[in-house]
Amino acid sequence: MSALDQVLSHVDDHLEESIDRLFDLVRIESISTDPAYKAECRKAAEWLERELKELQFDASVRPTPGHPMVVAHTPDHDSGPHVLFYGHYDVQPVDPLGLWNNPPFEPTVKVLPDGGKELTGRGTSDDKGQLLTFVEACRAWRAVTGKLPLNVSMILEGEEETGSPSLDDFLAAHKEELKADLALVCDTSMWDKDTPAITVRLRGMMKENLVIKAADRDLHSGGYGSAARNPLHVLSKIIADLRDDKGRVQIPGFYDGVGELPADIKKQWDELGFDGEEFLGEVGLSVPAGEEGYSVLEQLTSRPTCEVNGIWGGYNGEGSKTVIPAEANAKFTFRLVDQQEPVKIREAFRSFVEARLPTDCSVEYESVGGEFGPLVVDTDMPETQKVIKALSDEWNKEAALIGSGGSIPITTEFRSVLGMETLLVGFALEDDRIHSPNEKYDLKSFHKGIRSWVRIIAALGNS
Amino acid sequence: MSALDQVLSHVDDHLEESIDRLFDLVRIESISTDPAYKAECRKAAEWLERELKELQFDASVRPTPGHPMVVAHTPDHDSGPHVLFYGHYDVQPVDPLGLWNNPPFEPTVKVLPDGGKELTGRGTSDDKGQLLTFVEACRAWRAVTGKLPLNVSMILEGEEETGSPSLDDFLAAHKEELKADLALVCDTSMWDKDTPAITVRLRGMMKENLVIKAADRDLHSGGYGSAARNPLHVLSKIIADLRDDKGRVQIPGFYDGVGELPADIKKQWDELGFDGEEFLGEVGLSVPAGEEGYSVLEQLTSRPTCEVNGIWGGYNGEGSKTVIPAEANAKFTFRLVDQQEPVKIREAFRSFVEARLPTDCSVEYESVGGEFGPLVVDTDMPETQKVIKALSDEWNKEAALIGSGGSIPITTEFRSVLGMETLLVGFALEDDRIHSPNEKYDLKSFHKGIRSWVRIIAALGNS
Structure with missing residues (x-):
């Protein structure tokens, strides 16, 4: 059995413990937008520091003018490839509280009629669950092989939901420490529940x-x-x-x-089977209002x-x-x-x-500020193909290179301040109700998300 | 000395008493828009009833679903000409109270640096002062000659400032009683402080x-x-x-x-010397924004x-x-x-x-209601020329036939419900601050307004 297969088995065998750890983190009420929850934000940062130290990361809670950053590095860096992982531990407010079926900070496993399971609670998807897929992948590698096959640094933020006011200065001040070959961000969605995706275009x-x-x-x-x-x-x-x-x-x-969408991306998008009519129909509309000659998907993401x-x-x-x-x-x-x-x-x-x-x-x-440039990931870099292959192996389906209508400013900062490209890989689904009552994360997203990172770490480390 | 000259002299000799009566009426806080002042509205109606009875009018306070109407008739109607006079005894609210130089319901005579005098207080211009110019003219005729040379009816309303909700039904219900040859309304402005005016176009x-x-x-x-x-x-x-x-x-x-403005009216308007640039300049504008090819005055009134x-x-x-x-x-x-x-x-x-x-x-x-048609007075009727001559005699200046940008719905009701034309003759000035703090009525408007009606009553009565 290869090391990779052993690590994947370890993930499967210890999934219950991974869920327990996610629930511990979800129970911390780290709402960054409300000053009343300042201590809870710090508590979440310290929880992460403790967990990462347990995995032998060189981890610390770093002050900012707002909520602290958690920064961590594998202690045994060698001359091989090096990634910087980003996630955020802060969450959105929970009101209106009356619309939650379970209290937002008392996470549960909900069994669906079809046998599927959902992890419920504020932050299970955005972004505590997503963040932990990467941490738990590191844990499995450490547990099985005693080390990681890749040099890993992490920056875990506590102000994403308030527009990341401290991030720019922090990156600039710790440029040398945080610089790596590639940034990995886990805060995006799959194309659909069966199709993994790398978000390569952000407006x-x-x-x-x-x-x-x-x-x-x-x-x-x-x-x-x-x-x-x-x-x-x-x-x-x-x-x-x-x-x-x-x-x-x-x-x-x-x-x-x-520019016009590259032919290969356009072909892939056309094949994804996005139904623009259905998408608009869900909100009572029938006809796309954007530029003629472009599909709804293009109007939403590449235009x-x-x-x-x-x-x-x-x-x-x-x-x-x-x-x-x-x-x-x-x-x-x-x-x-x-x-x-x-x-x-x-x-x-x-x-x-x-x-x-x-x-x-x-x-x-x-002037209300908050402007930032668009991002088109350079998909020609060799790491892209490695991540696509790792994701495709895990999900038995070719990973899609998709665009997002929304915006994730962090990626432009990584490029402009640290000179790094970013690959955005996430396992959220469109129906996760992030920012809304009854947020959930599919157990499948969590489980196969961890397994996906195990493969990506191997793929990028073996280069 | 002709009867007319004697009546005019009587007006001059008894002006102080006329002012005292106006001040009595102004002291009654008849704000129709605020239910708290309901009793005050009734009090104003009863005050008018009493005064008109004193002038031997057959006067009475009539109930409506809202504030009462005062209706009055000269008791000795003959087969001669008959007019229906309209005014209103209700006033606008007075807030913001802090901006008044004198309490709004404590009227005063204010002497200006140039020797002119202003009567100050809520309603001095709109419409208690204007209404009394007609009543005081009747008083002078009665005092000097023992009778009026014209059959006069009056309808004095208490709901003008709330959009006259009871008026239509009241007119329809008392059609026979209120029908006359011509309606006279005193609720409009002069062209300027030296030029009397009949408002002949209302939008x-x-x-x-x-x-x-x-x-x-x-x-x-x-x-x-x-x-x-x-x-x-x-x-x-x-x-x-x-x-x-x-x-x-x-x-x-x-x-x-x-239609296009009749040539004679347009000629008169062009000669009135209205300075569109100055008018707009007072509110920080310089260029008319309405239809090209029409003067500012036309844009404001006839378009x-x-x-x-x-x-x-x-x-x-x-x-x-x-x-x-x-x-x-x-x-x-x-x-x-x-x-x-x-x-x-x-x-x-x-x-x-x-x-x-x-x-x-x-x-x-x-649907917010409140729509009504435009009014163009039939200036060809012989009464128009008589009123013009009476006004011109009093002010030593040709009376102007003007349009009003605003709207006075009562005139369309008189035409549609009672089948009467209306002549709108008023002595307010643009700077009277009606509806605003520090409302005033020039003593000259009040004095020469009374004298104007004395002449108009004579002119219409002698026909």
């Missing part, structure tokens, strides 16, 4: 809030109607002009740096977006009020892809707005 | 609130952006399409029934409008939220002129909206 983000002003006070529409400029009309015109009838964004230069997330101005109470307001407000987000740069998109958007401002109108912008 | 109103719905729930813009229809974009497109670059409303059929008074949808809190909302809301008002009909405009607007709804979107309308 970037640019946010912009603005207010358009006209008269210096609210006016009576009887006394001023028509003659006075109405900023609600001006704002509406700007928003209406943003996209044409075919869903194409009209901001000059917006598509600079946006950029321009969305208004909020508008307001004038009277919104009961009945009516004959007012021409002095101001009109809107909030926008842009999801960016490929080589689009947030700074250039911001400039282009502002020029677009200002070109549509009539005399007597002015615009003010509110 | 009508149509209100529409709507909500546009797309997905059956709010969506995450990362997970659904572009592919899911965003109702904020749909609403913006509709609003943007409502007017073209030249300010012309694009709803098919919108301008049906809108129809289409204004958004409020929009909202999605997130409007601090920072940003990556949401595609399920709904977008807007409130619209249309000011109508000439032969435009509210019902047809509503239908045309709804068709316009629905023609722009993409698949997956629906629209719901909220």
Whole structure:
């Protein structure tokens, strides 16, 4: 029996203990968004430090201006390959509490009618369960062979759910310590419950809030109607002009740096059998509203977006009020892809707005921060093929290279601050209800997730 | 000395007593919008009844579902001309109280640096002071000649500031009693402090609130952006399409029934020296936003409008939220002129909206009521010329026939329910701060207003 097979058997034989450890961690109420849970966040960090030390990691809890980081390294680094693993131990708030079938911090194993099992509780999926798949894989290697076949460092964050405010500075300050050949992140989903996936495209983000002003006070529409400029009309015109009838964004230069999807990825996506109609049907829609000529999957992941997330101005109470307001407000987000740069998109958007401002109108912008560039993983690196093969071996199905409509800023930081590529490998499912009541993680995700990392560690270490 | 001159002298000699009576009425806190002041409204009605009885009117306080009406008739009606006078005794609320220089219900005479005098207090202008100009004119005629040279009825309302909810039914129920040859309303402004005016054009109103719905729930813009229809974009497109670059409303059929201003009225308006630039400059604007080819004065009074008074949808809190909302809301008002009909405009607007709804979107309308047609007074009737001459004699300046951007629904009711034309003659000034703190009525408006009605009563009576 090969060492790999022995380690996989060890995972199977000790799964109950792995679940117990996950439940211990889930019981710690490490809600990072609420200052009342500060001590619980620290407790989770210390729990991880203790577990990793038990696995002979050189582990420590490191202070930040916010919740602490846990940093760990295998003590016996050699000249071979070296990965940096990332996960986060903080969780989302649990309200509304009344909608949970079981208390969020009292994890259980729920048996489904089809015999499948779910691990329930806040953080079982996002990200304590996912994080532990990697830790438990390390544990199995250590238990069976006495060492890891790969140099491993870890950074486990406690502020992911609050937008990672301390992460940039921490990475910059510990650049030499944290630099590795490759980053591995376990915070994403499978394609579906049978198909493992590596997320290779993440959209970037640019946010912009603005207010358009006209008269210096609210006016009576009887006394001023028509003659006075109405900023609600001006704002509406700007928003209406943003996209044409075919869903194409009209901001000059917006598509600079946006490439077409590589043929091999597009072919793979077409074969994944994503049903755009069904996807939209679940929320009461039937027709894709994005760029014509692109599938729903492409609209959601490989194409950029321009969305208004909020508008307001004038009277919104009961009945009516004959007012021409002095101001009109809107909030926008842009999801960016490929080589689009947030700074250039911001400039282009502002020029677009200002070109549509009539005399007597002015615009003010509110910077809300949080912008970051898109990420397209360099799938040509040899590690990609090794991880694909390891995943495909475990799941008996070719791993998909997928895009995510959402954004994981950490990956751009790894590239820009540490100069590393990232592979995002996760075992969550779309129905895990992360951030919602009744969060769960399939036992299969947890079990085969651990086994997947056992294989990936072997594959990357053997190179 | 003619009877008319004697009556005018009587007005001058007894002005202090007229002011005392106005102050008595102003001291009654008849705020109709606040149920706490119900008894005060009744008190104002009873005060008027008493005063009118003293002038030998057949006067009575009449119940309605809301605040009472005061109805009065000269007891000695002959076969001569007969007018129905309208005013209202209710007033607007007074908050914010801290902004008043004198308590709103403690009227004073304020002497200005130029020697002019203002009567201060809530209702001095709108409409207690204006209403009393007519009553005091009747008083002077009665005092000097023992009778009025004209058959006079009056209807004095206590619900004007709440939208006159009881008026329609009351007019319909007392049609025979209230019918006269002509209605006279004293609730409008002069053109400027030296130029008397008859308001001959009042715009009508149509209100529409709507909500546009797309997905059956709010969506995450990362997970659904572009592919899911965003109702904020749909609403913006509709609003943007409502007017073209030249300010012309694009709803098919919108301008049906809108005529050009008669040449003589247009000539008079051009000669009034209205400075559109100055008017807009006072609120921080410089360029008229209405239909090209029409003066600011025309845009404000003789042209129809289409204004958004409020929009909202999605997130409007601090920072940003990556949401595609399920709904977008807007409130619209249309000011109508000439032969435009509210019902047809509503239908045309709804068709316009629905023609722009993409698949997956629906629209719901909220009826807020309060629509009424525009009014163009038939200035060809002989009474118009008589009133113009009376006003011109009093002010030594030709009375202007003006339009009002706002709306006075009572006039359309008089026409539709009682079959009477209305002449709107008022002595308020634009700076009277009606509905605001520190409301005032120029003593000159009050004094020469009474004298104007003395002349108008003579002019109409002698016909």
